[in-house]
Amino acid sequence: MLRAAAIAERAGVPSVSIVTTPFMQQAAVVSKGVGLPSLPIAEYPGVPMTDGPEAVARKVEALLPQIIAGLAGARDVARAAVAEPPPREIVYRGSLEEIQEHFHEHLWSDGLPVIPPTLAHVERFLAHTRRAPDDVIGRLLPENRAATIWSIAVNGVMAGCRPEYMPVLVAIVEAIAEPIFRVEDAGSTPGWEPLVIVSGPIAKRLDLNHGQGVMRVGRQANTTLGRFLRLYGWPTFGADQGFTREDSVVTVQSVVSISPPIYSAGTRALEHARILAEVFGGACGYWSSIGMKYARWEPLLVLGPSIARVIAEDGWSKDDLRRYLHEHVTITARQAETYALQVGATSYTLEAHVKAGVLPAAYALSTDPERTVPVFVQPEKIGILVAGDPGRNQSKGYVNNHIQGGRVSKRI
Incomplete structure (x- = not known):
């Protein structure tokens, strides 16, 4: 507004x-x-x-x-100038404790202790990119600040990253600077957070968690970046985004909520798909009304390697699983419109969105409020990632916040 x-x-x-x-x-x-x-x-x-x-x-x-x-009232439409210290200026000198307090008082941190970004520290990060320090990646809203190679290096130091992570950090900022990601909406009422996925050869080089504990802290790379990996002959997650298997790729998207752990058992794909539809679909059902409203929604399903192996060996592709979820995860039209109303969409109806070309015809096949409609608007937008402990039969789902924090992938 x-x-x-x-x-x-x-x-x-x-x-x-x-x-x-x-x-x-x-x-x-x-x-x-x-x-x-x-x-x-x-x-x-x-x-x-x-x-x-x-x-x-x-x-x-x-x-x-x-x-x-x-x-x-009188208007003042001149853009207010914000005084910023130049990149190499020393902004504070003091003990480690004093520096932490100074950064905290000026809102230069997330509230946790930071590594002081000394010139020497920053230069070590810059050594891992060919780009000039003053190269502008984009302007990040809502503060409208320019994200430069220099500022990326400074923030990388403060976050506790290692210098060799710099190419990944640059790719992450390139992703969130894309208009489709809508970083300006990161403070919206649902309270969504960015999820970072790193795939390709660089994931192994940087020693990122990929099997057991893929979602946990512990390794420095995961704690400061966050990532997953692929398995079993299916296209890699990066390939799903249009890259090759050899490419190192970073993907950023919003996550507004997470499903419970999804345990499934059996030797056939259908046995697992049914449970995934019930639990992952159930976690997505309530928020799907907002995905329908904006006709853009990109939930993410992280399949445990043992689950992915059974599904793949039974002849199912990722697209087969996406189609199953699209066809079998539904809510009633009444639920979809009621849920949307609760978050302020007071004039929203599925029929009007179909007439406007926002939703496909399947959402208005009748006027019966108890008719069922798909929870997933576009099955091809369901992200499927293979990661986690190969010794467990667990998967997990991540609910995306419609057009806010749309999935963006960048080659590293």
Whole structure:
């Protein structure tokens, strides 16, 4: 909303953004990021989705003076300049404890201790790339900061990465800088987090976890990057994204929730597919309404190697498993529209989205609210990754946050 308001203001069209109380601090950050820290805002007190009609009417009426004042007030559409120290400037000197406190006070960390990014440390990272330190990878919202090779190296040092991870760090930033990833929405209400997948030869070179404990901390590479691996003759995860088996690839996507551990048993693909559909599909069902609304949704299924082996040896491809999930994981139209309503899609209907060409015809074959519709809008968008402990019969599912944090892959 505030980004749209900034465009309107710069075009000479007055605006006022209506923001609820819990989002006021976030609104201030976004306004600053778009270069207009004084964007007019009218504050709606409370949560409109839990207010009754009378409360909403009363609060909206109380908003009117703020809206009028915002529209009639003086405008300042000049982009606010933010003073930044040059790359090689020493910003602080002190003991390790003093440095930690200084970085924490200035919000230069995630709250955990950091490795001080000394010039010598940063130079060691720069030695692992041919790109110039001032090369700009992209501008990262909401703060609209330029991500440079230099800033990537600095953050890599602070995170505790090793210098040889630098090519992966650059590829990660290239991925999240892509418009399709929508990093500007990383602070949205569902609270999604980025998931990083590293595949290809570099995963072994950097000693990333890939079998038992693939999702756990312990190895330095996994703790500071995060990754998975492939197995069993199926296309690698990187190949699924359009790369070759020989390519080292990093993939970043959003994860808003995780399924329970999915244990399945049997010697036939169908035995495992049924359990995967029940548990993975069940974990995705509620949030699928948002995937339907935006017609872009990329859940991720991490298959244990022993499970993948049974499915592959029974003659199933990844696409066979995707088709099974698409056909057998459903919810009712009533559930889909009700779930969407709870998150604010007050005028959303499946029929309207089909008429608009957003959803395929299968979502409006009748007007019966109890008709079933697929949870997975596009089966080809279901990510399937083989990773984990080969000695266990466990898989796990990751629910993506629709168009926010869309899956992006980059060659390292």
